[in-house]
Amino acid sequence: HPHMVxxxxxxxxxxxxxxxxxxxxxxRGRAEFIADINLPRQLHVAFIRSPVAHARITHLDLSAVRDxxxxxxxxxxxxxxxxxEGLPVESAMxxxxxxxxxxxxxxxxxxxxxxxxxxxxxSRYAAEDACELVDWDFEALPAVTDADxxxxxxxxxxxxxxxxxxxxxxxxxxxxxxAFEQADKVVQGRFYTCRVSAAPMETxxxxxxxxxxxxxxxxxxxxxxxxxLQSMISAHLxxxxxxxxxxxxxxxxxxxxxxxxxPEEMLLPLLARELDRPVKWIEDRRENLMAGxxxxxxxxxxxxxLDRDGRIVGVRTHALGDGGAYHMPPWSMVIEPWCATxxxxxxxxxxxxxxxxYTAVATNKTPVGAYRGVGYMAxxxxxxxxxxxxxRALGMSPFEFRRRNVVxxxxxxxxxxxxYEEGSWLESIDVLERMVDYPAxxxxxxxxxEEGRYLGLGLSFFVESSGESxxxxxxxxxxxxxxxxxxxxxxxxxxxxxxxxxxxxxxxxATTMAQMAADTLGIKVQDVSVQTARSTxxxxxxxxxxxxxxxxxxxxxxxxxxxxxxxxxxxxxxxxEASPDDIEIVDGVALVxxxxxxxxxxxxxxxxxxxxxxxxxxxxxxxxxxxxxYDPARAMFSNGAHAILVxxxxxxxxxxxxxxxxxxxxxxxxxxxxxxxxxxxxVVQGIGASVFEELVYDASGQLLTTTFLDYGLPTMxxxxxxxxxxxxxxxxxxxSGVKGMGESGLIAAPAAVLNAxxxxxxxxxxxxxxxxxxxxxxxxxxxxxxxx
Ligand code: MCN
Ligand code: SMO
Numbered sequence: 001h002p003h004m005v006x007x008x009x010x011x012x013x014x015x016x017x018x019x020x021x022x023x024x025x026x027x028r029g030r031a032e033f034i035a036d037i038n039l040p041r042q043l044h045v046a047f048i049r050s051p052v053a054h055a056r057i058t059h060l061d062l063s064a065v066r067d068x069x070x071x072x073x074x075x076x077x078x079x080x081x082x083x084x085e086g087l088p089v090e091s092a093m094x095x096x097x098x099x100x101x102x103x104x105x106x107x108x109x110x111x112x113x114x115x116x117x118x119x120x121x122x123s124r125y126a127a128e129d130a131c132e133l134v135d136w137d138f139e140a141l142p143a144v145t146d147a148d149x150x151x152x153x154x155x156x157x158x159x160x161x162x163x164x165x166x167x168x169x170x171x172x173x174x175x176x177x178x179a180f181e182q183a184d185k186v187v188q189g190r191f192y193t194c195r196v197s198a199a200p201m202e203t204x205x206x207x208x209x210x211x212x213x214x215x216x217x218x219x220x221x222x223x224x225x226x227x228x229l230q231s232m233i234s235a236h237l238x239x240x241x242x243x244x245x246x247x248x249x250x251x252x253x254x255x256x257x258x259x260x261x262x263p264e265e266m267l268l269p270l271l272a273r274e275l276d277r278p279v280k281w282i283e284d285r286r287e288n289l290m291a292g293x294x295x296x297x298x299x300x301x302x303x304x305x306l307d308r309d310g311r312i313v314g315v316r317t318h319a320l321g322d323g324g325a326y327h328m329p330p331w332s333m334v335i336e337p338w339c340a341t342x343x344x345x346x347x348x349x350x351x352x353x354x355x356x357x358y359t360a361v362a363t364n365k366t367p368v369g370a371y372r373g374v375g376y377m378a379x380x381x382x383x384x385x386x387x388x389x390x391x392r393a394l395g396m397s398p399f400e401f402r403r404r405n406v407v408x409x410x411x412x413x414x415x416x417x418x419x420y421e422e423g424s425w426l427e428s429i430d431v432l433e434r435m436v437d438y439p440a441x442x443x444x445x446x447x448x449x450e451e452g453r454y455l456g457l458g459l460s461f462f463v464e465s466s467g468e469s470x471x472x473x474x475x476x477x478x479x480x481x482x483x484x485x486x487x488x489x490x491x492x493x494x495x496x497x498x499x500x501x502x503x504x505x506x507x508x509x510a511t512t513m514a515q516m517a518a519d520t521l522g523i524k525v526q527d528v529s530v531q532t533a534r535s536t537x538x539x540x541x542x543x544x545x546x547x548x549x550x551x552x553x554x555x556x557x558x559x560x561x562x563x564x565x566x567x568x569x570x571x572x573x574x575x576x577e578a579s580p581d582d583i584e585i586v587d588g589v590a591l592v593x594x595x596x597x598x599x600x601x602x603x604x605x606x607x608x609x610x611x612x613x614x615x616x617x618x619x620x621x622x623x624x625x626x627x628x629x630y631d632p633a634r635a636m637f638s639n640g641a642h643a644i645l646v647x648x649x650x651x652x653x654x655x656x657x658x659x660x661x662x663x664x665x666x667x668x669x670x671x672x673x674x675x676x677x678x679x680x681x682x683v684v685q686g687i688g689a690s691v692f693e694e695l696v697y698d699a700s701g702q703l704l705t706t707t708f709l710d711y712g713l714p715t716m717x718x719x720x721x722x723x724x725x726x727x728x729x730x731x732x733x734x735x736s737g738v739k740g741m742g743e744s745g746l747i748a749a750p751a752a753v754l755n756a757x758x759x760x761x762x763x764x765x766x767x768x769x770x771x772x773x774x775x776x777x778x779x780x781x782x783x784x785x786x787x788x
Contacts, residue, residue, distance in 0.1 A: 012587075013515040013525040014736055017673045020511045021530075022504075031250040034205035034222050035282045042207070043072055045268065045281035046127035048117040048134050049291065050109035053145070053364040053701025054157070055138035057107060057116075064133040065119055070126030072275055076117045077106035083270050084236050087261060089327035092479055093334070096167045099160045101326040101367070103263040108141070110158050110325035111366050112703045113290030115263055120271055120279055143364040143701035147299060147322040150361035157362040158325050166323055166333045166360040170341075173415035174353030179314025183305035187390045192770040193378040193750070195297035195322065195695040196688070198371045199713055200505070202252025203283035204292060208268035212276060216243045217269050222251040224259040225543035226503055228330065230536045232261045237269055246536040254505035255685070256370030257292050259545045261329045286706045293369030294695055297322040298337055300382035305353075310394045312405050314353040315345045317382065319375075321360045321368065328369035333360040336368055339375020340382070342476055346414045347383050348425040348461050348639065349405040354415045364701045370545065372685060373747035376464065381771075384460040384751035388758065389767065398459050398755070399433045418475050420463070420637050424665045424727040428461060428641045431725055435661045436643045449763060454648040455658075456760025460641060460751035466666070466740025467636035468546025475635040482542040482631055486556035488517055489625040490564050492610045494588060494603025495527040498561075500553040501541025504532040507742055508674040509549050515670050516554045516735070520561035521568070522585025523602055539627065547638075547740030550670060551731075555630030558735035563626035571605050574617040636731055638739040640664040642683060644752040645720075648760045653779030655691050655757055657720035660749075665727035666741035667734070675741060676724050682745015683722070688714035689746065690753035694772045 025031045048065075062074040086102040105116050117134060121127035142155035150157060150164040157164055180186060207220040217239050223229050226246040234241035251258070264281055271279045283292065298321040305314035319340040323333025341356035373380075391401035408426040413419050436457060445455045465472055473480040487499045498517045502509060514528040521528075533541050539556075565585065572590035573580040582593045590605060592598045608615035609622050616622065643661040648654070662679050669675050692712035696704045705711040730737025750771065757778065758767050766781040 013518050014668065014670050018511055018515055018525055018671055020508050020674065021514065022508060022510055033202055033250050033252060034207065034220055037207060037220055037249060039207065039209055039278040042278040042280050043120045043122060043275060044124040044127050045271065045279050046119050046124060046131050047115045047287070048119065048131045050105065050112055050114040050116050052109060052138055052140065053112050053143035054141040055109050056141060057105065057109065057136070058139050059135070059137035060117070061135040062117060064135060065130045068126070068130035068133055070122040071119060071130045073120040073271065074117060074130070075104065077102055077104035080104050080267065080270065081106055084266060087236070087263065087266065087329040089329050089332050091332055091334070093167060093169065095169060096334070097161050097165065099158060099327045101263060101329060103267050108159070111364050112701060113287070113366055114325070115291070118267055118271065120275060145363060145365065145697055145699060145701045147320050147361050147363065150363050151320070157364050161362045164361045166327055166362060168359045170357030172355040176314050176316060176353040176355040179305040179353045180316070183313060184308040185306045185393060186303055187306065187386060187393050188301070188303035189386055189389060189769050191300045191302070191378070191382045191385060193296045193298055193381060194771045196295050196371070196693045197289055197292060197695060197711065198255035198257035198295060199288070200253030200255055200257055203285060203288040204258065204262065204264065205282040206265050206268045207278060207280045208272035209278040210269065210272040215240065216245070218245050218247060219269060220247045220249060221265050222248060222254070222258060223265070224254045224503060224505060224545060226533055226536045227501070227541055228543060229261055229265055233266065233269055237266060239269065248503040248534055251503065251505040254544070255372045256295070256374060256545070258505065259370045259543060260293055260331070285708065289695070289706045289711060290703055291366060293328050294324060294366045295368060295371030296336065296377065296689065297368060298340060298378050300340055300378050302382040302386050304386055304390055306390060310390070310396055310401060310404050312349050312351045315351045316355045317341050317345050318357045319359070319378065322363050322365065323360045324363060324365045324367035326367045328367040331370055333362070333368055335370065336360070336375045336378070340379035343465055344376055344379030344383060347380070347463055348402070348407060350407045352415060365697060372682060373743035376743065376747040377689070377750055380460065380462050380747050381751045381754060385754050385769065388459065388755045397438070399429055399438060402429050402461060418635065421634060421732065422729045423463070423637060423639045424729045425639055427727060428639060428663045428665065431663050431727065432459070432641045432643050432661060435723060435725060452650055454650060454760040454763070456646050456648070456756040456758070458644050458752040458755025458757070458759055460748040460755065462641065462744060462748035463637050463639045464547060464741065464744045464747055465635060466547040466638045467551025467632060467734065468548040469552065469632050469636070471631070471633055472635035483629060484541045484552045484556055484631070485539045485627050485629045486553060486560050487539050487625065487627040488557065488560040488564055490521065490568070490606050492607045494523060494601065494606045496521055496523065498528060498530045498557055499538045500530065500557060501533050501539035502544045502549055502553050505544065507549055507678070508671065509553060512550060512670040512674060513553055513557050516557045517561045520558050521565055521602070523588045547742040549742065550738050550740050551632060551636055551734050552630055554670070554738055555632060555735050556628055559628035559630055560626040563628065564624055567609065567624060568602060568605050570617055570620065571609055571615055572600050575600050575605070575615055632733050634733045636734065636739050638666040638741050638744065640744055640748070642748050642752045644749065644756045646753070646756040646760060648757065648778060650782065653775035653782065655773055655778065657687060657718060659720050660722045662722060662724045663727060664724065664741060664744060665729050667730045667739035668728055668737040669726055670738060672726065678742050679724055679745050680722055682743065683749040684714050684719045685746045686749025687718065687753060690750040690771050691773045
């Protein structure tokens with residue numbers, strides 16, 4: 001996109017710790033989440049969900065439900081099918097086997113929690129009570145409950161995927177066979193990332209309101225992808241796209257789980273139209289743990305061929321993902337194993353040959369979707385934990401092994417042909433080693449072992465493909481095209497309103513986009529108000545995913561503000577009798593460069609553009625509102641590392657977190673407070689996914705963890721203190737040199753945790769490779785001396 005000229009910004013608020021403009025509402029309880037919204041005449045929705053993992057529906061009678069007091073409607077899959085066959089997931093990837101997820105199951109249920117029927121009543125109580133009266137019968141079918149069983153084909157999980165395979169693929173780059181034949185040493189391992197939930201603080205929710213007179217549908221959803229939802233509703237339910245408005249209120253976290261289109265979001269518009277009443281559904285926590293997209297579950301088998309000097313000469317990796325019962329719209333069950341292999345095999349290492357394969361299989365469990373750094377987490381875990389295994393095998397420090405293999409000259413093209421334009425990969429090793437004071441740690445570790453205390457330090461280095469864009473997607477061999485806009489309006493008083501096409505779930509986009517706009521316009525950040533995509537009627541967006549907000553929304557804001565800035569300069573030049581090229585704007589004042597006392601305020605310029613034609617230069621077009629799109633020309637990679645210090649309680653096997661050291665390089669940091677908050681939150685989610693969290697199924701496919709008593713989220717009492725260093729290798733391709741970083745914490749922390757635990761366990765001669773690192777597992781390793 002060479003035509004996408006972006007203005008050069010003189011940073012004034014970018015890089016400073018501007019306080020989040022979002023927080024006053026959030027902290028004072030004045031935010032408006034979807035559950036807070038109530039429409040006149042609204043009715044309430046509850047779902048009847050499958051209690052079994054896999055069965056044929058032999059009998060389903062809703063008449064008692066319908067007869068229940070306060071019930072307005074009850075529908076089964078048979079009632080819904082004429083309106084919509086379901087949510088199809090297709091892909092241009094060769095060999096991809098599509099599925100269609102019904103809005104309500106019709107003939108078979110494929111996982112516990114799958115929606116079977118929907119009930120609308122005057123209250124949620126009435127709806128839930130009525131759900132109890134369903135009269136049903138099932139004929140049990142064999143349940144496929146893990147990926148290995150799916151491959152073994154003892155039973156079929158979903159008749160739409162007769163081989164249990166959603167997609168199988170792979171590729172080889174360089175002489176991989178030669179690398180392994182000639183290797184001095186081969187290290188390898190099978191790593192397992194357990195099934196978890198993003199568990200956002202706020203569960204999902206939908207409100208639909210249809211007006212038959214104007215044929216307009218308003219749909220409130222706390223989705224990360226409002227425009228995709230609008231398109232899906234139009235394509236699959238027959239509403240006019242121009243007659244659908246998606247409204248995203250304040251949202252309490254999405255983390256990828258809300259980056260999908262769900263059956264519930266498709267059903268509520270149909271119900272509102274049918275009943276001519278607004279309908280509301282707020283997911284409860286049990287539903288969220290059962291039916292919100294699950295995440296992560298996969299095995300990664302990885303091997304390094306090493307030469308005599310400890311250099312990686314080949315990487316072989318295979319990921320086997322447990323995708324659950326359907327492709328999760330729109331990303332499919334493939335993204336988790338695909339990202340774990342295609343996006344991560346080389347990391348920061350100069351490996352000349354790569355081979356990967358990936359397989360996504362169906363099981364009778366909740367569909368797996370996106371969760372912060374989807375697939376990157378498993379791929380990074382495998383690669384970085386194998387790096388520590390290799391260092392141990394070579395008798396080398398883990399820093400030294402990485403220094404020996406790191407790429408240090410840029411641009412670097414990896415064996416897959418992906419170009420990395422810049423990075424502080426070597427520097428991040430040096431900085432992290434200094435931060436942890438490695439020699440001092442080794443002394444402390446040795447001393448404490450003598451007292452029967454087991455300390456461990458684990459490292460993890462990452463490269464995050466951020467600023468997800470058309471170019472980034474194409475570089476990785478997927479064909480997604482992204483489109484995002486922002487609108488900037490300068491008001492007569494010289495303040496600005498900005499609208500972006502991305503909805504926000506807590507990332508602080510309103511604050512950081514105000515910083516981008518303020519610096520481009522040359523005004524104070526307090527004079528900019530940002531509206532994130534609360535309504536699809538305004539700016540357009542492809543979704544708050546793939547750590548793209550800073551780069552993409554930031555780029556669109558800078559471009560739109562750049563258009564306005566030029567107009568301000570043109571009028572200021574006219575008023576000051578200077579050339580527009582000689583005008584600069586500093587702190588809300590337009591000056592003639594090099595002339596001290598010739599100036600006019602931006603507010604006076606803005607007022608005259610609105611109200612005083614005499615100020616305009618010849619042929620001036622007086623709009624002070626601009627909409628621009630942005631999609632960067634190149635794939636964008638940020639990088640960094642974490643070192644995590646743990647101590648294992650030898651009595652209980654409990655992993656205690658003493659300290660996290662983080663190095664982050666996301667180019668120019670727009671707001672250090674926000675970036676550091678993203679690191680802390682992401683790393684603590686990574687600690688959760690490595691030690692505390694697991695969605696557990698029994699052998700019959702029953703989900704056992706449906707409350708926060710059974711599903712262990714990390715809380716403040718396990719969150720350790722952080723020390724964070726910023727490196728700033730600017731991108732040449734984005735306004736201000738910004739790169740994204742919103743997923744890095746969760747991408748990289750689990751590898752550091754596993755490496756730390758294995759470092760602590762090294763006196764026992766065991767290596768663990770399977771998450772979560774529960775006290776039972778750690779104690780068994782200490783007692784038995786075998787790895788698992
Ligand atoms: N930022 C910055 N300087 C940079 C890069 C980023 O100040 N050089 C700021 C951004 O302006 C933004 C935040 O850091 O305010 C994250 O930016 P970015 O990396 O661009 O990520 P996105 O804005 O696209 O957010 C999405 C990303 C993803 S994909 C997931 S998943 C995730 C994450 O952000 N979900 C979150 N962080 C989350 N944080 C919260 N609180 N809630 C979620 O649901
Ligand atoms: S998992 Mo983030 O929404 O890309």
